[in-house]
Amino acid sequence: MATEPPSVHPLPELSRKDFVTSNDVRWCPGCGDYAILNSLQRTFPELGVPRENFVIVSGIGCSSRFPYYMNTYGFHTIHGRATTVATGIKVANPDLSVWVVTGDGDGLSIGGNHMLHLLRRNLNVTVLLFNNRIYGLTKGQYSPTSPFGTRTKTTPTGSIDHPLHPLLFALGAEATFIARTVDNNPKHMVEIFKAAHEHQGVSFVEILQNCVIFNDGSWDPIYGKESRDDQLLILEAGKPLLFGKNKGKGIRLKGLVPEIVDATTAAPGEILIHEPHQSSPLYSQLLATMGLPDFPTPLGIIREIQRPTYESLIHDQVEEAKAKKGSGTWKELLHGTSTWTVEG
Amino acid sequence: MATEPPSVHPLPELSRKDFVTSNDVRWCPGCGDYAILNSLQRTFPELGVPRENFVIVSGIGCSSRFPYYMNTYGFHTIHGRATTVATGIKVANPDLSVWVVTGDGDGLSIGGNHMLHLLRRNLNVTVLLFNNRIYGLTKGQYSPTSPFGTRTKTTPTGSIDHPLHPLLFALGAEATFIARTVDNNPKHMVEIFKAAHEHQGVSFVEILQNCVIFNDGSWDPIYGKESRDDQLLILEAGKPLLFGKNKGKGIRLKGLVPEIVDATTAAPGEILIHEPHQSSPLYSQLLATMGLPDFPTPLGIIREIQRPTYESLIHDQVEEAKAKKGSGTWKELLHGTSTWTVEG
Amino acid sequence: MTPIIPGFREMKSVVVRFAGDSGDGMQIVGERFTDTSVTVPNAIATFPDYPSEIRAPIGTIAGVSAFQVHFGSMTVLTPGDEPDALVAMNPAALAVHLQDLVAGGLLIANASAFTAENLAMAGYESNPLDDTDIQKKYEVISLDVTGLSVEALKDSPLTQREKLRTKNFFALGFTYWVYSRPIEPTIDYINSKWAAKSPELAAANIRVLKAGYFLGETTETTRNRYMVARAEVAPGIYRKISGNEAIALGLVAGAKKAGRDLLFSGYPITPATGILETLVSYKHFGVKTVQAEDEIAAIGVALGASFAGQIGVTGTSGPGMCLKSEFIGLAISTELPLVIVNVQRGGPSTGLPTKTEQSDLLQALFGRHGESPVPVVAANSPSDGFRAGFEAVRIALEFSTPVILLSDGYLANGSEPWKVPEEDTLPEIVAPFADPSKPYVVFARHPETLARTQAIPGQVGLEHRIGGLEKDGKGKISYDPDNHGEMTRLRAAKVEAVAKTLPPLRLTGERTGKLLVLGWGGTHGAITSTVEALRAEGHEVSSTNLRYLNPLPPDLGDLLKGFDKVLIPELNSGQLCMLIRARFLVDAISLPKIQGRPFKISEIRERVLQLLND
Amino acid sequence: MTPIIPGFREMKSVVVRFAGDSGDGMQIVGERFTDTSVTVPNAIATFPDYPSEIRAPIGTIAGVSAFQVHFGSMTVLTPGDEPDALVAMNPAALAVHLQDLVAGGLLIANASAFTAENLAMAGYESNPLDDTDIQKKYEVISLDVTGLSVEALKDSPLTQREKLRTKNFFALGFTYWVYSRPIEPTIDYINSKWAAKSPELAAANIRVLKAGYFLGETTETTRNRYMVARAEVAPGIYRKISGNEAIALGLVAGAKKAGRDLLFSGYPITPATGILETLVSYKHFGVKTVQAEDEIAAIGVALGASFAGQIGVTGTSGPGMCLKSEFIGLAISTELPLVIVNVQRGGPSTGLPTKTEQSDLLQALFGRHGESPVPVVAANSPSDGFRAGFEAVRIALEFSTPVILLSDGYLANGSEPWKVPEEDTLPEIVAPFADPSKPYVVFARHPETLARTQAIPGQVGLEHRIGGLEKDGKGKISYDPDNHGEMTRLRAAKVEAVAKTLPPLRLTGERTGKLLVLGWGGTHGAITSTVEALRAEGHEVSSTNLRYLNPLPPDLGDLLKGFDKVLIPELNSGQLCMLIRARFLVDAISLPKIQGRPFKISEIRERVLQLLND
Numbered sequence A, B: 001m002a003t004e005p006p007s008v009h010p011l012p013e014l015s016r017k018d019f020v021t022s023n024d025v026r027w028c029p030g031c032g033d034y035a036i037l038n039s040l041q042r043t044f045p046e047l048g049v050p051r052e053n054f055v056i057v058s059g060i061g062c063s064s065r066f067p068y069y070m071n072t073y074g075f076h077t078i079h080g081r082a083t084t085v086a087t088g089i090k091v092a093n094p095d096l097s098v099w100v101v102t103g104d105g106d107g108l109s110i111g112g113n114h115m116l117h118l119l120r121r122n123l124n125v126t127v128l129l130f131n132n133r134i135y136g137l138t139k140g141q142y143s144p145t146s147p148f149g150t151r152t153k154t155t156p157t158g159s160i161d162h163p164l165h166p167l168l169f170a171l172g173a174e175a176t177f178i179a180r181t182v183d184n185n186p187k188h189m190v191e192i193f194k195a196a197h198e199h200q201g202v203s204f205v206e207i208l209q210n211c212v213i214f215n216d217g218s219w220d221p222i223y224g225k226e227s228r229d230d231q232l233l234i235l236e237a238g239k240p241l242l243f244g245k246n247k248g249k250g251i252r253l254k255g256l257v258p259e260i261v262d263a264t265t266a267a268p269g270e271i272l273i274h275e276p277h278q279s280s281p282l283y284s285q286l287l288a289t290m291g292l293p294d295f296p297t298p299l300g301i302i303r304e305i306q307r308p309t310y311e312s313l314i315h316d317q318v319e320e321a322k323a324k325k326g327s328g329t330w331k332e333l334l335h336g337t338s339t340w341t342v343e344g
Numbered sequence C, D: 001m002t003p004i005i006p007g008f009r010e011m012k013s014v015v016v017r018f019a020g021d022s023g024d025g026m027q028i029v030g031e032r033f034t035d036t037s038v039t040v041p042n043a044i045a046t047f048p049d050y051p052s053e054i055r056a057p058i059g060t061i062a063g064v065s066a067f068q069v070h071f072g073s074m075t076v077l078t079p080g081d082e083p084d085a086l087v088a089m090n091p092a093a094l095a096v097h098l099q100d101l102v103a104g105g106l107l108i109a110n111a112s113a114f115t116a117e118n119l120a121m122a123g124y125e126s127n128p129l130d131d132t133d134i135q136k137k138y139e140v141i142s143l144d145v146t147g148l149s150v151e152a153l154k155d156s157p158l159t160q161r162e163k164l165r166t167k168n169f170f171a172l173g174f175t176y177w178v179y180s181r182p183i184e185p186t187i188d189y190i191n192s193k194w195a196a197k198s199p200e201l202a203a204a205n206i207r208v209l210k211a212g213y214f215l216g217e218t219t220e221t222t223r224n225r226y227m228v229a230r231a232e233v234a235p236g237i238y239r240k241i242s243g244n245e246a247i248a249l250g251l252v253a254g255a256k257k258a259g260r261d262l263l264f265s266g267y268p269i270t271p272a273t274g275i276l277e278t279l280v281s282y283k284h285f286g287v288k289t290v291q292a293e294d295e296i297a298a299i300g301v302a303l304g305a306s307f308a309g310q311i312g313v314t315g316t317s318g319p320g321m322c323l324k325s326e327f328i329g330l331a332i333s334t335e336l337p338l339v340i341v342n343v344q345r346g347g348p349s350t351g352l353p354t355k356t357e358q359s360d361l362l363q364a365l366f367g368r369h370g371e372s373p374v375p376v377v378a379a380n381s382p383s384d385g386f387r388a389g390f391e392a393v394r395i396a397l398e399f400s401t402p403v404i405l406l407s408d409g410y411l412a413n414g415s416e417p418w419k420v421p422e423e424d425t426l427p428e429i430v431a432p433f434a435d436p437s438k439p440y441v442v443f444a445r446h447p448e449t450l451a452r453t454q455a456i457p458g459q460v461g462l463e464h465r466i467g468g469l470e471k472d473g474k475g476k477i478s479y480d481p482d483n484h485g486e487m488t489r490l491r492a493a494k495v496e497a498v499a500k501t502l503p504p505l506r507l508t509g510e511r512t513g514k515l516l517v518l519g520w521g522g523t524h525g526a527i528t529s530t531v532e533a534l535r536a537e538g539h540e541v542s543s544t545n546l547r548y549l550n551p552l553p554p555d556l557g558d559l560l561k562g563f564d565k566v567l568i569p570e571l572n573s574g575q576l577c578m579l580i581r582a583r584f585l586v587d588a589i590s591l592p593k594i595q596g597r598p599f600k601i602s603e604i605r606e607r608v609l610q611l612l613n614d
């Protein structure tokens, strides 16, 4: 099924401005959400979708204020449930381009189950998970992605929950498109948002996002100026897994265990080539588990595979039923399969 | 932390009978649940836990009637939430041996989120997931583990959801003990239940269970008499991955992709050795993804690693606070840190 | 008029209960007896009653399954208080149901199943069929049903096990004979069901059915036969329909009338699952169904569909209603159409999943945080589910609001004949989308209904955002104190405005008098039957039934004033009664019943007579 | 008695409101002013009011944060209707709050912040400080707060940015001077907070504080100073406490009295999070806390803890209450102790998360399926949270039942002085576990309370199973109709039995008269203040407040009979009013307010006078 409706008129040229609303943006000055908003406003005009076909659905949280700032159809729902509303919208009208904006609390704490089932059903929607590893809107309690030992208002002596790993979670749900990007790299964001949109099926995008107020610098050890050369592994399909200054380091495999090698001296073919499309999930698992302290953190498309979408399968069943039985008539509806007549 | 309280008296000898209640067992004749009940009643006396320290918590479903048939403490809660009640029980009293009994609907549909968070928190409880790939109690609707295309009362033309894979799900939650067993092999069940109990941390056990009424024979292609030789891969720690008649076939790895080889002609060391304790999750992932149609289905302990348990960490924090501040007195409680006095 | 057959005792109506083991096919024979009687025609109402276990062990008390059918030559509004005849296929069935049989009633027992083992499982120490007290109290017909069935099939190629399974048709045939029902419709049914797949099976069942019937003809086993004359039924086309089916139908009809497609999203739960199970076969009506991961997701999906311009519907029972409550609040706040069906069952908590109750009324009205009014509609009989479902869709769309539709376990599974309406007798439902040529004000309101007009994704130029935070008339988030007061008032006024569209109350009896019996939902049949009977005896009593619980019908207040006393029978502890007292300050008297079962006519009758004599 | 200082106007009580940008430290100075006044001692009540955004852009309307403090020489029960003085640190603060200032009130403005840019952001076209109407209407004191603060620090080593951040203490110092408050407590506070970490910062803040104070002494900026005499406060040890803190404390105290450990499980939500955030620091009292994945899990964890023999507590606000409703039903059915705290906020749906409302009362009573009664307790002031929390634990344990404890956003964040009780004045809570030497009957009941006795895992020989299906007195699952009726009756009777343990209602005024003002929860202060004032003026009006909403106090019915009229002010559309009308058939009149704000005394006063004059 096409994401866009067959458009009779040529699409009007859209620009970033078309997606800006008149609402005051109310995030804290310096919040990473601004950059994400900006990148999405730059992405939408380039997708070839008429503005009126975009719907952004969110839950509750700082990040979930997002729809108010995008001049599209938008639904700010309730905490953790955006995914369910998005499902209803997409199933009702598969022509719409549906985006879910959620936070680490909204999407993975209270909303974890709906996320799980959205992913496995493979609805053709894009999920943007703003991961700031904290509950922002409620003023700074730890979230399911907060590292072990995080001190917050509700964990003054350190959190004791092993954090949930968003990408491993998505792999556990067998999501068909899984990616990671960062709020301080607009170019990368736009690229990933486009790819997510193009993917026919569910797209799960983790965005490492900074909360300046309650968790400032949480991602700096990965994407800060000092660290990013050594800590970010930018994934490009078909290219080897290289990182570090001048891409001097690479990843190779020893049995099932990854290793870092000097790329300049590595044997040809030794360094893994990034292939997000392979159907075996082991490679995606390998990438997803990489990160601090021993490995760089992969950025980009971790996995992209094909599977029929949920809404197209529903749609097909309805069409099949109509083809088989004809469109239901009033008489059929009211009479059903068996009646009797009482004569006057 | 020990699972058992330091017992002053020697433990009374317990036998299977001690765990049988006088309640009539009300599952359908032939239901796989009987065999599981039997196996658990045989396991419990062997665990060295006094009977009064067992608590079985369940949700709602045919399987969730389980507590009524075990002469221990039991709580038949509400649909999907047994895991949360179990958390409260275990955190309140870490000395108890807490078992969660749940179904594929109870534990993975409505209860998926709580399961996810229970697993990642690593509470020292054992989860027995009775997977009959159907909603039994509500008379036969498809469940999240029903294969694509399953025809049921709510999917007369076939289900369209990609099924959730319980083991991949548990891996996505980074559960520390993951195993699979079958309702038609009591010996294997007892073995796995014991290992799950011994594991200090959360244990997730999928039990392939037959629902004679609404999904009869669903697992026969895997564990039926005809198929089991070729379709079951019995895992034993430290032993090679062999299966088939006379263990004539083995599994080896080619890059990240498993292959079936003739075990009789395989090179020494070529066939993978089962090592459930390795910290890299890739091997567990490999096992979890194996199954019909191309591979045998692994049975046994897929993964077992160590991590501190949630309830012990809470307990430690309380003890630390007491050690630091002394046990809170009435005066401290009522006066807090700052008071003033109004003289008479 | 049916001619009176000589040798028959004529009855206005008869209640027959078939009871046996879950595996004995009691639901099937009950359905057959119903379908046969319906075509006589008789007025009819049924009540299936099966165990909550899927398959309890054979022969046990827990495994007993029953089906009660009430047929008459006059209006029949309930499945009947006590059976006039009990067909008991084994001792457990007798143990459970004999206590309900009217004194002097007919007991047809399958004597062959009264073995020592079965008697023990049913808790009998001796064979009750030999008990002279029982023989005196009832008209006992003890038949070797099993043996006679197998005997009738001695030439059949079926296996012994298959032969044994035909015995329900023997009992049915004999019962047909007692009540002089035609056997042809059942023969047709058997043929249509089995003839193609297994002609031997069809032949065997027909043979056994006839054997049962002929046994009556040829032997002297019975002293009495009974006849129920044809009912004076309004001419028309009829179908049999259960409450769950009727609701499904009403929802689709409403959607069709409104020109919107229906999306139903649910999560299985007894006794509501039947609605989802019915709607999955309506795909060619454009109906989409989603079996969600839980009840929260189900209502979220439905609300999403409504936002996208369809009519979203979800359905569940009590525990699921709890889970939907937060989302109902969002639907109220965003003023989107949505229908939530609650098929009530015994509570609290998991309670009595297969039993009926009306104890979720106050939850429907108040079961959410904040000031969050919603219209509430209740079906009052299985077939009334159609009208109730239709009305729920109408109100939801015309008033841009979630609507709660209450049914119950008794209505859901019970069935009755339903006169099929003509499509054009159904009202239009008018709820157009916003006009893209005009500026769109998100919370602009229709002057009369106060509904807000929806603009839906895909409409050019009407892009907008909605959500659960308080907002002003333009849809902007607002923390302004006065605005919050005003929006709260408007949301309440909108629900009140529904009252203007409600039909006048239908009354049984006079508009004034000593006593008004006020009911709602599924108690309609029992109350009306009671009051009609009492009125026929000359008592000054009236009754009415509320299909609309919120807002209450505008003519209710005046009606209440006309009576000295008001009695409110409810299958709860007095929930409507509380509302009526608070609203109208009348000293309404509650007649509560919380036993997982519908009212008996005798229970209401007794209380009414007490009050009339006070 | 405080001697009257010459040159001062004496006031019985004064309301001061500090308002500025979120970053201006208004909450801090408000708290300081409070703590200073409290030690005078004055009677005091406070009301913080901050934006729902975490950090709105500086200088905007959305970013305004305020703190109101009401202090007096007589009882002070509310934070005051309108401020007598407004400290406005920027134009946005003025724009939001000036409308509330009483005519003739004191306006202290930070003139240095009234720049063109800031004025524009606040929507002013010209500088309101130059507006002669404003100058006439109020006593305007325009100070260059920023400039004077920086000037005072010219010798300080602090950076310019740090210097700018001291300006709130300048405003505070000046305000202290106006109201002749001592500055020493604030100096102590500053030292204890910063002296160790950064002596320069401490010194600077003290210098600026003093500069503000001395500005008053040395200049002629103001015509009036005001004094509020010491209040006649009962001798004793006091602490300041907010509603959330008081509830946390009361819960722990209850648990301690009962000899059980407390396990609190919650999920963050405004305005309830403070309870969890307080309890995490009570670990050395044996308190365990679990931040769960959602509200459903949170109550499940709490119920599990109760089953295991602790006292499980969960807390949330409206949306979370919806999610907990199914589990409350299970706690009712299994008759386990449990406390559910609902800190109410504006609804429906997400509503007004940071604003107050009392609109969840009917949800507390009826927000579940089935007949599922629970005791409901409400705190009536911030410090009363202690008693309410204690009582909730007492009732939960002594009656083996879940209890809903209602607070609200106004109580949660407001704070007041609280006379610390002696431990031995707190009642014992008696709820022993089952005796392992006797046979255990799961649903055996205490003859008076009807509570069932818990046996807990680990107790030898008392193994048993409980669950949400209906069961009989022995705990066996039962579908028996009469048993269901009886268990339903018992569950209700048990909740009713709580009434016997309730203290008599405390009345302001006579037991009979023209008008009774009946309130519940957080309206207590406003109602009592109004009625006391009116009585002092000679009006025949009384009032009382309900801490117990279910069951209602046994003496309420008689009390109501003694009055011609009953007025019920509520921050909802008349929820208690409906209950009172239904229960007692009195024509109670509702005074609803749904604006996200507490009642003003004037609002209640006006309606009372109307009714008295009718």
Ligand SMILES: Cc1ncc(C[n+]2csc(CCOP(=O)(O)OP(=O)(O)O)c2C)c(N)n1
Residues within 6 Å of the ligand: A060, A061, A062, A063, A064, A079, A102, A103, A104, A105, A106, A107, A130, A132, A134, A135, A136, A137, A138, A143, D267, D268, D269, D270, D295, D319, D320, D323, D350
């Ligand atoms: C049912 C419910 N529970 C709790 C809340 C309170 N709440 C709002 S947002 C939020 C968490 C926000 O964290 P996250 O999703 O990570 O978003 P962020 O603010 O960090 O962007 C919580 C707990 C709510 N609104 N509704």
Ligand SMILES: Cc1ncc(C[n+]2csc(CCOP(=O)(O)OP(=O)(O)O)c2C)c(N)n1
Residues within 6 Å of the ligand: B060, B061, B062, B063, B064, B079, B102, B103, B104, B105, B106, B107, B130, B132, B134, B135, B136, B137, B138, B143, C267, C268, C269, C270, C295, C319, C320, C323, C350
């Ligand atoms: C809140 C709620 N929703 C739905 C139900 C109905 N329900 C009971 S059990 C069940 C599913 C049972 O399936 P599963 O967990 O696989 O257990 P099984 O019966 O197959 O053992 C459902 C949907 C319920 N009891 N409560």
Ligand code: SF4
Residues within 6 Å of the ligand: A026, A027, A028, A030, A031, A032, A033, A062, A063, A132, A136, A137, A210, A211, A212, A213, A214, D054, D055
């Ligand atoms: S609190 Fe954090 S996440 Fe929320 S708006 Fe502020 S900086 Fe952003």
Ligand code: SF4
Residues within 6 Å of the ligand: B026, B027, B028, B030, B031, B032, B033, B062, B063, B132, B136, B137, B210, B211, B212, B213, B214, C054, C055
């Ligand atoms: S329905 Fe299926 S799962 Fe349930 S008791 Fe029967 S056989 Fe077992």
Ligand SMILES: [Mg+2]
Residues within 6 Å of the ligand: A061, A103, A104, A105, A130, A131, A132, A133, A134, A135, A136, A143
């Ligand atoms: Mg977050």
Ligand SMILES: [Mg+2]
Residues within 6 Å of the ligand: B061, B103, B104, B105, B130, B131, B132, B133, B134, B135, B136, B143
């Ligand atoms: Mg199942």
